[in-house]
Amino acid sequence: MILVTGGARSGKSAFGEKLAKTRCEQVLYIATSVITDSEMAARVARHKTQRPAHWRTWEGFQQLGDVIRQQVKPGEGVMLECITTLIANLLFEQSGAESPDTLDFAPLEAFIDQQISDLIDASKSCRTPVYIVTNELGMGITPENRLARHFVDIAGRANQRLAAAADEVWLVVSGIGVRIK
Structure with missing residues (x-):
């Protein structure tokens, strides 16, 4: 399992795809985004054109260990x-329409933690490389709203678990990857 992390627009996705291209002829690309508007649709379309046409794509964010x-x-x-998009989608789906001000984040995080555990188990037992991209959220200020603070906390703990389980960890800054594990 290879984890690639970095800030927003750091080039981490392109870097992860480059690693995968150099090490794997065929790739199953698991895209966790959900298209919610035209801007997101354009982003997804741009990402699709940037990766090799022969790569297969699976779109979704649930039960990725099974995938x-x-x-x-x-x-x-x-x-x-990416992992942070997966976490955002799971939080949204599992919380329903409940207000972020009244959410009990402990069971939400427990559910996400189970999903991450299953993903780690599946990745470690996979006979081919698994490249996982995530956002590094711990380098900024503490968010001012409750939902954002919990999201950063949950994502940070998930990233730590993924990094501990990974065989390689790469930090990407301005398009340059530095192996940190």
Whole structure:
């Protein structure tokens, strides 16, 4: 399992894709984004044109451990983009329409933690490389609203677990990747 982290627009996705291209001929690209408006649709379309056309794409953010166990073909690497989008989608889905001011984040984080544990288990048992991209959120100020603070906390703890389990960890800054593990 190879974790690629960095700030927003740091070039981490392109860097992760470059690693995958150099090490894997075929790749299953797991895209965790949900298209909610035309701007997001344009982003997704741009990402699709930047990766090799022969890579397969699976779109979704739930039960990704099962996706890795059941969808990866022999010899095919995996590129998962991205953990923080996955966490945001799971938070939104699991919280329903409840106000962020009244949410009980402990069970939400427990559910996300289970999803991350299953993803780690599947990635570690996968016979081909699994590249996981995530945003490094711990380098900024503490957010002022409750939802954002909990999101940063949950994502930070998930990233720490992923980094501890990873065989390699890369930090990308301004498009330059530095191996930190």
